[in-house]
Amino acid sequence: MRAGYYVGNFEYEVKQIPERNPVDDEVKIKVAWCGLCGTDIHKFQGKNGASKVIPPIILGHECSGIVEAVGPDCKYFKVGDRVACDPSWGCGKCIWCQQGLPNFCLERHGVAKGFSEYVYPPEKNVYHISKSLDLETAAFTEPLSCAIHGMDIINIQSGSTVCIYGIGAIGSLMIQLVKLAGASKIIVVEKESEKRKLALDLGASLAIDDQQVLDICKKENIDYVIECIGLNVTMEQAIHIAGKRAKVLLFGLGDPDSTIRFNQFEAYTKELSIYTSYLNPLTSQRAINLLESGLINTKKIISARLSLEEMGNELKTLKYSKKGKVMVCLSGDH
Structure with missing residues (x-):
């Protein structure tokens, strides 16, 4: 073979x-x-x-x-x-x-x-x-089951504002899961214009670049941030733009030889919770159920x-x- x-x-x-x-x-x-x-x-x-x-x-x-x-x-x-x-x-x-x-x-x-x-x-x-x-x-099934595990970890509450970095395959699945979780506003940060169009098509409320999100986070509290790229610059910005008492999920796979930096005092005064998500423990059947339901495109x-x-x-x-x-x-x- x-x-x-x-x-x-x-x-x-x-x-x-x-x-x-x-x-x-x-x-x-x-x-x-x-x-x-x-x-x-x-x-x-x-x-x-x-x-x-x-x-x-x-x-x-x-x-x-x-x-x-x-x-x-x-x-x-x-x-x-x-x-x-x-x-x-x-x-x-x-x-x-x-x-x-x-x-x-x-x-x-x-x-x-x-x-x-x-x-x-x-x-x-x-x-x-x-x-x-x-x-x-x-x-x-496998990538969706991994995304479901990440969603389980941060437990998004309905009516929340969620920001997602990156609309690759995982980011595209995350948009749909976040929408199903009942988020009232989904902000997508993506530099590629064609991908921003896809984000809106999949259910995002707003699709912007990484400079525009800096303006938004000054005006409104972002409750959850899901980083799906794995670059130092996007992981660091994800932590920075998170609002008070926000949960940040660093889902994207980073370089194993690299470290990120963030302002601990800023995280402290906002009471941030920072999470990671590793693989897909016992979530495969739920992924299949969602795929069979037609709720995930x-x-x-x-x-x-x-x-x-x-x-x-x-x-x-x-x-x-x-x-x-x-x-x-x-x-x-x-």
Whole structure:
């Protein structure tokens, strides 16, 4: 089978690797679609993703597909089932898993390397999807589940004013989740004019640049700020523009070798709460429920549908990633 590898030194290769039968409770899934995540780009650029990266590694983890075979111990899936994956495996036994926090599992690792024609996750990482949900949309299960976890952490109250930095794939999902949470005003900070139009289309009340938001925060209290870019300048400004008693969620993945600066006295006098969000503990089914409901629009977020081979150039140029979500077409099934 074909698989797309980051091989180190800013290089990507599609290799032929052996296909195999599933063992134990594994589910062999013929991958239909896989999203390109910001962490894949970080890995390609020589940085870590959610954990340390040692190439060569197969990229991708936001995948969906159709079950082709199951291991002898698999109970809940059969050939032909349409499924989505949670790529993050937890042992279920360590002190963190025992607290319902598998994202901190002492043995956590990825079990669905989606830039490949087949993946073999254990069945506890596999989720049924309805026939009404197309497989391309189902591939948004993992990023949406991560966004849901971030929303759980800050617990947005209805009637609040929320500011979101960045309208990439995650920011576009966050707008929709924030609207569903009942925010009365959603301000989006985005430098690209086309993305500002998308933000308004997805439900933002206002889409502005990073200079305009400085004027707004002087006039009104911003209750929540969600930073979805991961740059030092936007993370620092997100903390600065937050209002009194505001909650700030630094969701965007920053450079692991960089630090941000903020005025502690300013944060102190505003009683700010600053949060981060790590992975997607036990939120995959809720993500699928939302996708199946039709309340989340993913089609407007997609900027390109590319083959495994085309991903090499995309990882180097980010031509389409700068515009939205890039989807990798494996089987292309719907």
